[in-house]
Amino acid sequence: xxxxxxxxxxxAADSLDEAILVVGPSWVGDLVMAxxxxxxxxxxxxxxxxxxxxxxxxxxxxxxxPQIRAGIENPLKHGQLGLxxxxxxxxxxxxxxxxxYLLPNSFKSALIPFWAGIDQRIGYGAExxxxxxxxxxxxxxxxxxxxxxxxxxxxxxxxxxxxxIALPRLEVNPTEQQATLKKLGFSGELPxxxxxxxxxxxxxxxxxxxxxxxxxxxxxxAQGWQVWIFxxxxxxxxxxxxxxxxxxxxxxxxxxxxLAEACDLLALAEAVVTNDxxxxxxxxxxxRRLFCLFxxxxxxxxxxxxxxxxxxxxxxxxxxxxxxxxPLEHLRCLNDLLPEQVSAAIG
Numbered sequence: 001x002x003x004x005x006x007x008x009x010x011x012a013a014d015s016l017d018e019a020i021l022v023v024g025p026s027w028v029g030d031l032v033m034a035x036x037x038x039x040x041x042x043x044x045x046x047x048x049x050x051x052x053x054x055x056x057x058x059x060x061x062x063x064x065x066p067q068i069r070a071g072i073e074n075p076l077k078h079g080q081l082g083l084x085x086x087x088x089x090x091x092x093x094x095x096x097x098x099x100x101y102l103l104p105n106s107f108k109s110a111l112i113p114f115w116a117g118i119d120q121r122i123g124y125g126a127e128x129x130x131x132x133x134x135x136x137x138x139x140x141x142x143x144x145x146x147x148x149x150x151x152x153x154x155x156x157x158x159x160x161x162x163x164x165i166a167l168p169r170l171e172v173n174p175t176e177q178q179a180t181l182k183k184l185g186f187s188g189e190l191p192x193x194x195x196x197x198x199x200x201x202x203x204x205x206x207x208x209x210x211x212x213x214x215x216x217x218x219x220x221x222a223q224g225w226q227v228w229i230f231x232x233x234x235x236x237x238x239x240x241x242x243x244x245x246x247x248x249x250x251x252x253x254x255x256x257x258x259l260a261e262a263c264d265l266l267a268l269a270e271a272v273v274t275n276d277x278x279x280x281x282x283x284x285x286x287x288r289r290l291f292c293l294f295x296x297x298x299x300x301x302x303x304x305x306x307x308x309x310x311x312x313x314x315x316x317x318x319x320x321x322x323x324x325x326x327p328l329e330h331l332r333c334l335n336d337l338l339p340e341q342v343s344a345a346i347g
Contacts, residue, residue, distance in 0.1 A: 018047055021097040021118060023109045024054040024062075026078045027201075028259070028278025031058055032285050033148040033305060034103055035168035038067040040155035041101075043166075051097075053112065060260035061282075064170040074112075081108055090115025101154055102133070122154060147302050167305050168285035170263060177264040184256070184265075194220040194227045194346070195266055195283070197274035198242060199235030199254070203324025205296035206275050208334050210238060214245035215339035216273055220346070221249050228253055228269070230262055230279055271346045280304055291342050295334040296321050310345055312337050 020041065025031050031054065038050055049069045052062050055078070059071035075089070076082040086108065093116035100113035102123030110132035113121045123129075125136035137158055144150045144162065152163040181187075198213050200206035217227045227246070229239040233255035243250045257265065263282055266272065272283040272290050276297045283290050284306035292304050294313040298320040303311060313319075319333040326333075 018045070019049045019051070019097050019099075021072075021093065021100040021113060021116070022050060022052045023100065023102045023104060023113065023123075024052045024058070025103055026055055026058070026074075028058065028061065029281035029302065030103070030147065031061055032168050032170070032278070032281035033302070034151055035065050035067065035170075035285065036148050036165050036305065037101075037103065037151040037155055038065060039166040039168075040152050040163065042067045044155065057259060060258065061170070061263070063260075064172065064263060065168075066171060083111070086111045087115045090117075093118075103151055103154070105139075107132075124150070124154075145300065148305060165305070167307070168281070169287070170282065170285040172264055172267045172286070176260070177267065180257070180261045180264040183261075184251075184253070190226065190268065192220075192223075192225045192270040193268055194225050195269035195272040195274075195288070196227060196229045196239075196242065196250075197231060197272065197277055197279040197283070198229065198238050199231040199279070200275040200277045201232075201234075202297070205321070205323050205326050205331065205334075206277070207238070208275055208293045208295070208337065210241045211245065212334075212337070212339040212342075213242045213273065216343050216346070217242060217246045217250055219339075219343040220271075221246065225270070226251065228265065230254060230257070230266065273342055273346075276302065284309055289346075291345055293334065293337055293342075295319065295331065295337075296323050296326070298322070312342065 024034055051070045051072055052068055053072045053074050056073045062068045062071040076085055090112045097118045099120040100118040102109050105124050105126035107127040107129045110129045114132045121133045122135040123133050124139040130136040144153055148165055149162055152165055156163050196213050227250040229250050229252050231239055231254035236255040239252045239254035243252050266283050267286045269288050272288045274280040274292055276294050280292055284304035290304055290306055290309035292309055292311045299311045299313050314333055314336055316333050
């Protein structure tokens, strides 16, 4: 289920009406939110086969979504036009799908379904790409205020208003989970685990201060919990700073796990403290108790899709500013969110 052949080898010609290609997002959080769209498609057509075009590193996430038959690797980097590569991939997909949905709003995301000759190509008419679509939808941002609503609305008849949203739910394979624990040296019965996710790819204006994360870690370590720090290799320096402040008592997993392994381990956490990031959405879809810190971004636009999430946002006059760095150079929206508030909420 990790390449083009896996998605196509069992597909007979007479099953074309039941096969859908989805051009998926290139970001972790958006792909998790897209599961609500996949669920909506399956509710309408339970027997439909859904294949998703996505970057290779995100395909293990698709493997944890039971609605998806296969992930198809998009070999192009984010932002790369690559006309020749897109055309070649489109030709490989010819004859396998009669319907395609485009979740990104970029012009280039419409090229592969167009060159694949897919009869129905559905998406929002953004970036002058309407000529590449057979059904170009108008996006009313005042009605569909959240990203997940915009995704799910594509599965429904235009003009129906705000669609009902099914919460994303990622599956975890217990065997793989135990293998991940063994690989990383965990053994025996685990105490309660606090997961910290201090990264945010977008920029510093979405990152809670290191000292605040460290204080919450100290509070839970004093109660006998373990603290695991998650993130990519880019987040490892920040994770090391947090660990240094608590006397090297945390398990620093930043840069040491794949996305799939991070899913396996986050599923074991009793509580997750996180910035507005991709891992926030992963933890939400794993049903964890979630404590989410919003600074420059808007918690009403991309909230964690979970009934077990608590959002912390000061709602200052200057926020959300959606800037990568604080334009006022004080970052009060996050600095003034005190760790005592979060520790008290965790209990």
